[in-house]
Amino acid sequence: MTMVTHMPRVAWDAARAFVIMAEAPYFEDFADQVWRRLGPDIHDALTDTRARLADNLRRTGGDRRVADIERGAWRVRVEELLRARPDLTDVVMELNSMVLRY
Template sequence: MAFIAVWVHDDHMTPTVIHQPRVAWDGARAFVRIAQTPNYQAFADHVYHRLGPETFTQLEETHERLLDGLIRSGGDRYVMDVEAGKWRVRLEDLLRTRPNLADAVLDLTAMVPRT
């Protein structure tokens, strides 16, 4: 289990602890949710600028698999669950190797409405 300590500047320095697995899981669910909506492209542009072209390409592939799964099965939950699992691992790896991107993942996750 990994935690990231972030220092927040107000009148003084206060530590904020980020639980990487939770951030990754929440992000994974949000990325998969938004990949199925009309707002996907705008979100994908933010991913490109905040997390880079590799993550953007992975999100594009997820979007295509979700649409394909919807056409083939009429909305089988299995495809969404598999994609969410893949994104959890991807985001955990990203946060482990580049902890400075935690705020970007949190911001992107916050952009996606919860349903």
């Protein structure tokens, strides 16, 4: 039986996972995995997301729209990454599953 990976779903799952982990106490561990497995550009984007979410929390007390915007941006970013580098699909799926472990 052949398994088919639905890339848009992988991208949405990653968007959710990356934003959750950007606010989690385990961020440093997750960010280290991102750096080693996806490279510095994606790591830097994750760090920027964390900073924007923290700034939003300080300014508004946690306006949910900011997290929604970040998830949307991550969905696009990951979908473009997987389109350019489909070999990273399993890596992204493993990173997504890290949310469940924490």
